[in-house]
Amino acid sequence: MHRLILLACSLTTALAAEHMFSFGIKGGVPLTDAFSDSATTGVDVLTHTFSNSKNYVIGPTVELSLPFGFAVEADALYRPLNLITDITVVPRPLAHYSATISSWEFPILGKYHFLHTPVVKPYVEAGPTFRHVGSQGPYLSNSGFALGGGVDLKLWLVRISPELRYSRWGGDAATTFTVPPSQLNQAEFLIGISF
Numbered sequence: 371m372h373r374l375i376l377l378a379c380s381l382t383t384a385l386a387a388e389h390m391f392s393f394g395i396k397g398g399v400p401l402t403d404a405f406s407d408s409a410t411t412g413v414d415v416l417t418h419t420f421s422n423s424k425n426y427v428i429g430p431t432v433e434l435s436l437p438f439g440f441a442v443e444a445d446a447l448y449r450p451l452n453l454i455t456d457i458t459v460v461p462r463p464l465a466h467y468s469a470t471i472s473s474w475e476f477p478i479l480g481k482y483h484f485l486h487t488p489v490v491k492p493y494v495e496a497g498p499t500f501r502h503v504g505s506q507g508p509y510l511s512n513s514g515f516a517l518g519g520g521v522d523l524k525l526w527l528v529r530i531s532p533e534l535r536y537s538r539w540g541g542d543a544a545t546t547f548t549v550p551p552s553q554l555n556q557a558e559f560l561i562g563i564s565f
Contacts, residue, residue: 390435392529394564396445397428401557404451404471405550416458419550423452429474431562439483443495447475451507453550472504477516477537491522499537510552514539520560531562 403421410417429447436442451471457464477499483491496517503510520533537556 392433392435392564394431394529394562395428396431396447396531396560396562397426398558398560399426400424400449401559402555403553404449404473404556405453406553408550414460415464416460418456418458420454421452421553422454425450425452425470427475427558427560431564433481433564439486439491441481441483441493443477443479443481445475445477445479447477449473449475451503451510451552455550469506471507471510473507473510474502475537476500476502477535479516479518483522489524491524492519493522493533494519495533495535501539507552509543511540511542511554514554527565529562529564531564533560533562534558535560 401424403424405419405421407420408418427447427449429445431443431445433441433443451473453469453471455465455467455469457466477497479495479497481493481495483493485492494517497515499514499516501510501512501514503512514537516535516537518533518535520531523530523532535558537558539552539554539556541554542552
């Protein structure tokens with residue numbers, strides 16, 4: 371009898387622990403450009419820098435469920451940053467440069483789920499976010515704050531989570547004539563699929 375009770379407690383604990391953690395993938399599209407659209411002029415030179423592509427965001431996600439609707443989510447999101455530089459010596463174009471800077475973003479977000487139903491659970495989230503950029507963008511800010519909201523849809527064993535997320539990055543280390551400022555306010559639409 372005691373062994374049966376011990377086995378039942380062990381199975382209950384294992385099933386509860388299984389539902390505490392969820393792993394998956396999150397992807398989406400940025401709604402804002404990575405760099406500010408800026409133009410600088412010299413005596414007879416015009417330099418225009420901008421992003422012409424919003425690219426994509428993708429990476430793994432993990433979530434730890436806590437009591438009372440709270441949770442902690444951590445992501446590792448790859449986001450390429452597109453930068454175009456056009457240099458014109460009046461009146462003719464002189465050069466056109468295009469670069470893609472690799473960027474990994476690591477948000478750690480506290481989440482609160484409300485309206486607890488079996489299938490739909492809306493949530494809000496907020497927390498710090500960190501960034502590692504490739505060698506072409508060492509001046510870009512590497513920390514900021516993110517907040518967002520979305521809904522968890524539970525379909526059988528899969529959870530689908532569409533959301534809108536806003537990130538505010540700290541100021542860049544330096545910007546000069548050849549180094550354009552980044553967009554400090556960024557928004558993105560993401561969809562997570564987790565188990």
